Every structure is written in structure tokens, then in C-alpha cells.
Amino acid sequence: MSTLHMRRREFLQFSIAASGGLLIGFYLPGASRLAAAEEPSGSAFMPNAFLKIGTDERVTVIVNHSEMGQGVYTALPMLLAEELDADWNKIGYESAPVDAKYNHPVFGMQMTGGSSSVWSGFEQYRKAGAAARAMLIAAAAQQWNADPASLRTESGAVLDGANRKLSYGQLAEAAAKITPPEKVTLKDPISFKLIGKPEKRLDTPEKISGKAIFGIDVRSPGMLTAVVARAPVFGAKLKSFDDSRARNMPGVRKIVAVPSGVAVVADSFWQAKMARDAVRIDWDEGEMHSFSTGQMMEQFRKQAQSPGTSVRRDGDPDAALAQAAKKIEAVYEVPYLSHLMMEPLNCAVDLRADSCEIWTGTQFQTVDRAAAAKAAGLPNERVQIHTTFLGGGFGRRATPQSDFVVEAVHVAKAAAVPVKVVWTREDDMQGGWYRPAFLHAIVGSVDASGNPVSWRSRLVGQSIMSGTMFESIMMKGKQYDPVSVEGVDDLPYEIPNIAVESHQAQVGVPVQWWRSVGHSHTAFATECFIDELAALTQKDPYQFRRALLTKHPRHLAVLDLAAQKAGWGKPMPNGRGRGIAVHFAFESYNAQVAEVSVTDGKVRVHRIVSAIDCGRYVNPGIISAQLEGGAIFAASAALYQELTFENGRLQQTNFHTFPVMRMNECPEIETYIVESNEKSGGIGEPGVPCTAPAIANAVFAATGKRIRKLPIRMTEAL
Amino acid sequence: MVSFSVNRRRVNLEVDPSTPLLWVLRENLGLTGTKYGCGMAQCGACTVHLDGEAIRSCVAPVSRAAGREVTTIEGLSSDLSHPLQRAWIAEDVPQCGYCQSGQLMSAAVLLRDNPRPSDEDIDQAMTGNVCRCGTYPRIRKAIHRAAGMMSAGGAK
Numbered sequence: 001m002s003t004l005h006m007r008r009r010e011f012l013q014f015s016i017a018a019s020g021g022l023l024i025g026f027y028l029p030g031a032s033r034l035a036a037a038e039e040p041s042g043s044a045f046m047p048n049a050f051l052k053i054g055t056d057e058r059v060t061v062i063v064n065h066s067e068m069g070q071g072v073y074t075a076l077p078m079l080l081a082e083e084l085d086a087d088w089n090k091i092g093y094e095s096a097p098v099d100a101k102y103n104h105p106v107f108g109m110q111m112t113g114g115s116s117s118v119w120s121g122f123e124q125y126r127k128a129g130a131a132a133r134a135m136l137i138a139a140a141a142q143q144w145n146a147d148p149a150s151l152r153t154e155s156g157a158v159l160d161g162a163n164r165k166l167s168y169g170q171l172a173e174a175a176a177k178i179t180p181p182e183k184v185t186l187k188d189p190i191s192f193k194l195i196g197k198p199e200k201r202l203d204t205p206e207k208i209s210g211k212a213i214f215g216i217d218v219r220s221p222g223m224l225t226a227v228v229a230r231a232p233v234f235g236a237k238l239k240s241f242d243d244s245r246a247r248n249m250p251g252v253r254k255i256v257a258v259p260s261g262v263a264v265v266a267d268s269f270w271q272a273k274m275a276r277d278a279v280r281i282d283w284d285e286g287e288m289h290s291f292s293t294g295q296m297m298e299q300f301r302k303q304a305q306s307p308g309t310s311v312r313r314d315g316d317p318d319a320a321l322a323q324a325a326k327k328i329e330a331v332y333e334v335p336y337l338s339h340l341m342m343e344p345l346n347c348a349v350d351l352r353a354d355s356c357e358i359w360t361g362t363q364f365q366t367v368d369r370a371a372a373a374k375a376a377g378l379p380n381e382r383v384q385i386h387t388t389f390l391g392g393g394f395g396r397r398a399t400p401q402s403d404f405v406v407e408a409v410h411v412a413k414a415a416a417v418p419v420k421v422v423w424t425r426e427d428d429m430q431g432g433w434y435r436p437a438f439l440h441a442i443v444g445s446v447d448a449s450g451n452p453v454s455w456r457s458r459l460v461g462q463s464i465m466s467g468t469m470f471e472s473i474m475m476k477g478k479q480y481d482p483v484s485v486e487g488v489d490d491l492p493y494e495i496p497n498i499a500v501e502s503h504q505a506q507v508g509v510p511v512q513w514w515r516s517v518g519h520s521h522t523a524f525a526t527e528c529f530i531d532e533l534a535a536l537t538q539k540d541p542y543q544f545r546r547a548l549l550t551k552h553p554r555h556l557a558v559l560d561l562a563a564q565k566a567g568w569g570k571p572m573p574n575g576r577g578r579g580i581a582v583h584f585a586f587e588s589y590n591a592q593v594a595e596v597s598v599t600d601g602k603v604r605v606h607r608i609v610s611a612i613d614c615g616r617y618v619n620p621g622i623i624s625a626q627l628e629g630g631a632i633f634a635a636s637a638a639l640y641q642e643l644t645f646e647n648g649r650l651q652q653t654n655f656h657t658f659p660v661m662r663m664n665e666c667p668e669i670e671t672y673i674v675e676s677n678e679k680s681g682g683i684g685e686p687g688v689p690c691t692a693p694a695i696a697n698a699v700f701a702a703t704g705k706r707i708r709k710l711p712i713r714m715t716e717a718l
Numbered sequence: 719m720v721s722f723s724v725n726r727r728r729v730n731l732e733v734d735p736s737t738p739l740l741w742v743l744r745e746n747l748g749l750t751g752t753k754y755g756c757g758m759a760q761c762g763a764c765t766v767h768l769d770g771e772a773i774r775s776c777v778a779p780v781s782r783a784a785g786r787e788v789t790t791i792e793g794l795s796s797d798l799s800h801p802l803q804r805a806w807i808a809e810d811v812p813q814c815g816y817c818q819s820g821q822l823m824s825a826a827v828l829l830r831d832n833p834r835p836s837d838e839d840i841d842q843a844m845t846g847n848v849c850r851c852g853t854y855p856r857i858r859k860a861i862h863r864a865a866g867m868m869s870a871g872g873a874k
Contacts, residue, residue, distance in 0.1 A: 069814030069851045200810050205798055207815030208806045210751015210791035214816060217750035225745075250734060269754075270734075270741040342755050342763060342816040342850045391753070391816030392850050425756045621810050625856070629813055632852030655760035655848060664841035666854040 044172035047135050047180055049101045050128035051080060057156060057169035059084065060092045061125075064102035064110060065117040066363050067095070067203060068393035069629070070684040071622035072117045074201045076125050078618055079118075082194045083129030083187060086168070087156030093202060095387040098365040109366035113398045113513065115586035115682020118618055122680050123186070130184035132175075139174035140166045189616065189677070198621030203389075215361040215388045216422060218348045223418040224253055226411045227272040227427075229279050230261040233289055233648035234432060234508050238262065239282040246275040255279065256414035260403075263411040269422050288508045291648045293437065296507060297333060300460040304331065304441035308458050308501035309479045311489050315497035320454035324445030327454075328536050332442070332525040333709045336643035337435035338658055339514055343391020344428040347408035348420035351376055356383045356412075359420075360405060361390030363398035367469070371402035375409040394633070395513035399433055400468035426653045434643060435514030436462040440488075440525035444495075450537035452548065454497040457488050457525065462511045463504050480504060483513070487522030487585060487689065492555055493530060493548040509645070515633060516688035519585040523689030524638075524696070524710065527581035531697045532706065541697060542568050542580050554613050554678075555582050558591040561611035561672050566593035575599075576606065577702025581690040587681030588614035589674075592631065594667075594694035598703050601714040605635055605667040605695055613674035614681040620673055623683050627671040630687025636661040638692035642711050722783040724749065725793030735781035739773075740764045742780045743790060751791035751819045755848070762847030765820035766790045772827040774846075791819035794826060802826055805864035813851035821847045825861050834865050 043052035043060065052060050061077040073093040081091050096102040102110045105120050133153055140158035141148040143166065151158050157167045168175075189195070206212035231238070241262050243255040251271030256263050262279050266272035321327060347360040349372075356376045362368050365385050373383045385405075390397055397404075408421040423431065438461035445454045463481035465474045475481060480502035482489070489500050514520060534544035542563050549555045559582045568578065575597045582591040595607040610627045617623055640659040644651045652658040696707035705717035721730045724747060731746055738757075743749040743766070752775060755763030759774040766775045767789040768782070794800050798807070802825050812818045821844070828835055828843035835843070840861055849857070 067814075069812075071813070198810075200807065201812070203815065204807050204810065204812055207812040207818050208791075208803050208822060209794075209798060210749070210819050212815050213750070214753075216754065217744075219745075219748070219750075268737075268741060268745045270737050270745075340850060342761070342814065342848070343753070344755070389816075390814060392814045394850075422754075425758075625810065625813060625853070628855050629852030632854065633850070654758055655756050656758070660848050660850060661852070661854075662846075662848060663844040663854045663857070666852075666858075669855050 045132070045176045047132040047175070048128050049099070050125060051084070051132055053132070053168050053172045055169050055172050057087070057090050057167060058092060059086045059090050059156070059168065060094050062094050062096045064096040065121070066112040066361065066387050066390050066393065068112065068361070068363065068390035068397070070117070070626060071201060071619065072112070073203045074199060075118050075618045075622060076121050077202065078194045078199060079121060079125035080129035082192055083126045084133050085153035085155065086129070088194060088199065090156055091202065098369045098385045103366065111366060111398060112363040112393070113395065115588070115685040119587065119680040119682065126186050127184055130186055131180055134181045134184060135175045135178040136168055136171050138178045139171045143174065195618050196620070199619055201622070212389050214343050214391045215348065215359060216343055216346045216391070218359040218388060218420060220350070220418065223348065223350070223420055224265050224267060224415070225269045225272050226263045226265045226415070226419045226421045227269065227276040227424065228258065228261050228263045228407065228411065228421060229276050229281055230427065230431065231283055233283070233285045234510065235286040235288050236283040237286065239284050241282065242280040246278040249275040249278060253417070254415045256411065258407060258410040258414055260407045260410070263415065263421070265411065265415045265417065265419055273424060285648060288648045291508065291645050293336065293644045297437065297439065300439040300505060301331065303460045303503045303505070304439055304458050308503040310499070311480055311485050311502050312498060312500040317454045317456045317497040317499040320497040321443060321445050321456070324453060325448040326536055327443060327445035328532055329441070329443045330529055330532055330708055332440040332528060334438050334521045334524060335710065336437045336509065337514055337637055337641055338429050338643055338652070339392070339394040339396035340429065340658060340660065341390070341392030341394060341396060344425050345396070345404045345423040345431065346420060347404050349408045349412035350418040351409065351412040354378070354382060356409065358383065358385045358405060358408070359388055360385065361388050361393070361397055362405065363390070363393050363395070364402065367400060368402045368405040371406050372409045375406045376413065394515040395517070396433060399512065400470065403431070403433065425655070429653060429658060430650045432510035433512040434509065435520060436464065436511035438521040440521070442525060442529045444529060444533050446533065446537050450539065452493070452495045452533055455491065455495050456499040456501070458501045458503065459485060459488065460503040460505055462507050462509070464511055464513055464517070466504065483518045485522065486518035487583060488526050490584070491526060492552045492584065493545070494551060495548065515630070516585060516685040519583065519685070519689040523581065523583040523585070524692045527583060527690065527693030528696050528707065531579070531693070531700065535700070545580070545582060554589045555584065557674055558582060558589045558611040558613050561674060562591035562593045562609050565611065565670060565672055566595070566609040568593060575702060577698045577700065579694045579697025579699070579701055581693040581697065583689045585686050585689055587679070588612060588683065588686035590686045590690050592690035592694040594691070594698040596695060596698040596702055598699060598714060603639060603695070603699055603712055603714070605639070607668045607670070608691065608694070609670045609672070610687060610690070611672040611674065612683070612686065613676055614683050614686065615676050615678035616680050617673060618680070623673055624671040626683045627687040628669045630685070631669055631691045632661050632666060634688045634691030635667070635695065638695050638710055638712060640711050720780050720784050722785060723787045725789055733780060736779045738776050739766070739778045739780045739783055739788070740775040743775060743788070749790050749792050753816055753819055755817065760848070761817070762820040762824060763817050765823040765847065767823060767827065770827070772824050791823060794822060800826070801864040801867045802829065802860065805860040805867065808863060809856045809860040811853050811856040811860050813853055817847060817849045821849065821857055825857070829861065829864060829868065833868055835861065
């Protein structure tokens, strides 16, 4: 405790000393947070864990989800401000410390993922705002000696029948003495003023002035920088290392062995990196030394020839197949993928005898804290994580093994200094935890009148859940990983005989959720195959889907909206083709139409129309942004991205070998939202799955060639 | 000793002259608005101006800046008044925000040299700046909007 207090004072003194100097500042977002929780609060009114109101009228919303671009620092404050009747211009945000009260109300831990922030916070944040509002009204009622029921609230103030007014700032101190209400009444959605409006993001000013602090920007007096030499092959063990050259390089302070490799600790990143590259290491490469993705996919193809664990079985698919008038078989393959966040991984740790403070951009606070505490040899409550802005997450910063956090604690422990571990882009790409490679072998059949009668999907790929702390919950009683088959196990098309089977591949490459997780490959396989079935029966792929979705009105609505807005069936410039796809994921429905042309074997995506039904929405501006970004993220993967291994070594290193879509390749993107009063669904991930199949189907429409493998290479088209 | 000017202030630094300018800005000068993304001029997150031209500071040794003027995102304006910053707010451009300093610094050179850029001009100027969140459509709109603001005489 005293350490933290003292450190806060140090920090403040240092800030004052530095403020007169040349631009030098030390950035410790939330440095005072632990201290603040223990000291009298600077804010007058903290009715609950989610907000504080100052006498200066400032309303600060404490956000329990990480801001990684998806807009939670705007959408969650909107929910709270709506019920508080706050003045939107006075709203600020702050990231929550790690504490059970900030746990995800459904997932039971503090985390950001599964496109769940808005739906899980929808009532939580509104209730927090409504409770505060009731207390402010009660405080005003006391001052005016009035009946609380006679008072109303508007734009950050309580008013009475005569339009007397007390602002929330004026009431803050009195409201702090009011007992929080046990029950609150939430607004009827009809009277929402903020929810549903395209409010501008609150974090833009910070992000266009260089002021926003990401993990990599965290600095404090005495904090050194470490770069780690990690194993070149997954599972390799450190045998020995020779740091004789590195040791005497400028700025180098310490070179220490840690479980993941050898850490070079220096005064600056560049010095640490140069010296890291000069350390010679002998590894015991282990059994992955000869691993190749080519051989792995060959093995996957063999596995797909035998039945897998049954995931779903409707009717008798084998009998139906045997009697089919026409059938078609297709094998779809997708590669390992890197999340490739713009900000490479990093983590800053200040480890003391009785406390550990961590600054990083993480999506997994509860898990990371427990893992860090274990590595540090401290109880959980002596470890605090300050969540910075995340320069992209996409699932990589939600690691069940907390790899980048645990490693940084080990470095801090071995080097016995406050240290920030920074990964180079190459380190980040080669560090594992990829979207798993998958193979889908699908057989489908139609009867004599062209109606589909059977569909059998066999999947081969690695499980994400297996071996993690979530295995027992997620795979309870199941012989397969539900995350591997999500999006094909609930195939919505009305086909009487359906089988879904799973083969769980055992490969020593660490895999993880990557924006849209299983849906990132299941939608590609299923939405391409339904297109192939439509072609087999010479039907229009949009109408073919419609006819099989009559019991799924929300699928139909987005499909129709996308088709109509895209001008489905209308003429296009020569050489162009349109493709369509529809998919349900993360409680939302999305359909996309892509328009492409192919010149000299190169696919150009001209236009994407994306329609979403995500239930009741909070901020349509953010929803459009997520659909645009989701389509571009997915198009990058569909057109360019693949991780491959030879001799156990990853062949890709940086943006030149793992390309990302750029401005000159970016299609026009139009987004449409279905008005809905259904429960809110997700938005960060649902816009991803349809893009690859829509593009692949459009390539078929333009060229007559089928795409069954990503990334798309016309030389491999059929 | 390397001497140059950053955002119109003179700096003299004892630093290895081969150190990339990016790390000198971030670590020696505390200007962390300029970001590291690739270290090999592939992503544009580190874009700054050197005597008014956009460069990738991750591959520029600090010695290259000697005697010259460097402008970083912190020097684009002191109060978000640059037309690009105003347009970025109006179009709600950033998502995670990590690449946006570089995007703005590239766009600023484009607009200075070409006050009414076409879509092709934008492609050419901005293709070196990667955005993983996919904010390109909004960046394009915001550049056009800023150009409009400038031609309407609304800004410097």
C-alpha cells in the first residue's frame, strides 16, 4: 500500500518537474488508480462502480471493456448517459481497474471479446445511470423540500415544475450522501434520446493529436525496455546462449534467461533490439523442427476421408446421398492467420516485493492478473493491471495463457527492474496464437427437381478451447470443440438430411480466436458451397438461398436488404460479377454482396454492400464503421493472407510477406442497418464472415471459376 | 551530438546517429504520438515530416535529421485546428487509432501540395499507410472534406 502511495507522489512530482521541460512526459495511465481507490476521491459523487460526477459537472464513465477500436469508450457511456439524462458534452471515460465488480455479467470475468460489450452492458450501464439519476433527484428534492416525483431531469440537471434548476455538479456532494436505490426504473426505449443516435466517438481527439496512450507508449522514470529472443520453432527449449557480443553493446543493462527465451534489457528499445539480435542461442528444437503446413494440409485431407465426431445429424444424410439425382463434393481450405494488430504486443511491469503493477493493452484482465500473480508469486489482489488503449486486438490480446503478460513479469523478475517488453513486428507475427488452419470437406445433393436433399460437412482443424481453462466449460460432455464448428452446426438452410462432423487435429502450433473465430472459416465453406449447389441446379444464388430460409426471417431480411441495395440482377460493367453471402454470428445477422472483376489473375473488389440486423443498436455510426472495418479485415485475409511453415519455421515476417489491404485496393463499402427491437447482438465480429464467400462467389460469377482455397489465387481456381 | 528541430523547437541529443529517428522521437523526446508498426517502411505508422516531406521515421537514421526540421503529429496543430483533424472528427475516422498519426501526416503533405486531390491522388499518397481496422473509406472522405474546408477558406 505504502509503495503505491509513494509511487504516486513520485509520479506527481515528476510530472511537475517535467512539465516545464521539452515535451518530455512520462505516461502512466491510471498510475494513481489503486491509490485513488484508497484515498478520498477527487470526485464528489461516485454512486457505483461505473461513474463519478465532479462538482465541475464532469461525468466520468468507468468502462469495464477494453477500447481496441470497436467504440466501447463511446457506446457504453451512451448507455449510462441515456438513463442519467447527462449532458453528453460533459461525458468522459476511464478504463476500469481489475476488480470482480467489472466482470462481464455473463462470462463471469473481466474481458473483452465475443462481440459482447454492448449487449452485456446494455442493462448494466443503463442501471448505473438510472441509479445515479434517482440519487441526484433525491438530493434536489431535499434541497427544495419537494416531492421527488415532481422533479424531472434534463441535460445534466434536475428541474422542478417551476423550472428551478440544480445541475448535477451542484448536487454531486449532496447526492453522495443519499442511499443508492435498491430498484431503478429504466426508460421506455421510445423515449431514448442518445441510444440509437450516431454520436461522434469520444476518443477521436486523443487519437488524432498523438495524445492517446497505448501500451507501447507507457513510460516511467527508471523503466527500461526489453526485447526477447524467442524460440524459432514452437515448443523449442533453450539449451544455451552466448551473450558475449551483446553484453557490451551500448545501453545494455541486463541479459537474462526467461521461460520463453533470452531477454535483453536496455535503456532504449533500439539498443535492446540491436543487442537481442547479437545474442547467439542454441535451441533444442523438439518435435516441431520438421513441421510444414503443406504436409499438415495433406494429413487434413486424409483425415477428412473418414467420418469424424458427430456434431449434428438431421435425417439420414448417407442414404439421401446414395439416392441423390445429382451430387457435388468440394474441399475448402483456409490457412493459419496472424491477427496483425497495428500495435505489436508489449507489456510494462513494475514488480516490487509486495506488489506488481502492469500496464498493457489487454482483452483479458482477470485471466492476465491471475497468471501474472502466479508468475510474480503474489496474491491476486497485489497485482493491478492498467488497461491502456489497444492498438487493435482482434482476439490476440485475449490469450488464455496470458503469454505476453506472463513473459513480461518473468523479465521484470529476472532483471529486477521495472521493464517494458516490446515485441518487434517479426516477433509478434512469429509468436503464435493464430487463427487455426481448417479444412472443410462437403458433400451435397439435390433431387430431380433441383431441391437440396442432403449436406454433409466434415471439418478438420485444431481446437482453440482444448487445453485451456475454458475447456471444461465449453466442451462439457462434447467430444468436439463447439468453437471449431460454430456457424456450420447451425446451418440455417432447410435441407432434410444434414450431417456435421468434426476431426480435431493435434498440431503443435498455438491457435486462438481471431476476429469472428470459427465463423471466419465456416461461413466461407458453407456460403461458397450453397452457391455451388445453386449452380448445380442452375438457380440464382440469391433466390436459391431465399427459398431455403423461409423459417429464418432475420436471415431473409438482411439477405433481401443487401441484394436490393446492391442492385442484385441489374447490369454491371463488363467483366464484373456479384456474389452474395448471409450468416448469423455473435447474435447478429449479416448479409453481403461483393462486386469484383478479375484481370490478369488479379481479383479486384469494387464494391461491398453489407446489411446487418444486430437487434436494438446503440450507435449506428460505430456500427457502420465496424461493418466497413470487418469487410476490409476479411478481404485482406481472403485476397492476400497466409501463414506457412517450413522446417518448423514461419515463412512470413512482416507486412511485405503478410499483406494487408491498402487504400488503393479498398472497395466502396455501403452499410445498412435493419431497424429492430430484438435484443442487442454483437457488431465487432459479425461483419467479417460473409466477406470471403461473397468475394469468392463473385469471382465465380465473373469468371466461372470456383474458389475453394484462401487466400484466393486464380491459378488454383477450379 | 545530433542537432535538429522538432515541432519548431531546437534539440541537441547525445545519441547514436544510426538510431532510427522514430525511436529518438519516442524515447529521447517523449513524442509517442509517432508509432512503431513494422520497422521497415511497410506500414506508415511512423510517418513524420522532414523539412516538410513525409518520411518513414522507422528507417531514417536520426543523423538524416541533423540541421533540419522535423514535424510530428504533436506539431500538426496545438488545438486540433488543422483542417484534417477537423475533418477526421467530422467523419469519425479513427477506430483503434494507432495508425492515425501516420495517416494524418501523410495526408497533410498531400493536401499542402495538392489542395483538391482526386481519388487517384489519394490512393497514391495514402497507399503506404496501412490501417488494420479498415478506416480507409472514412480517411478518403475526410481528406476530401478537409480539401473542401481549405478551398472554402476555412483554414490555413
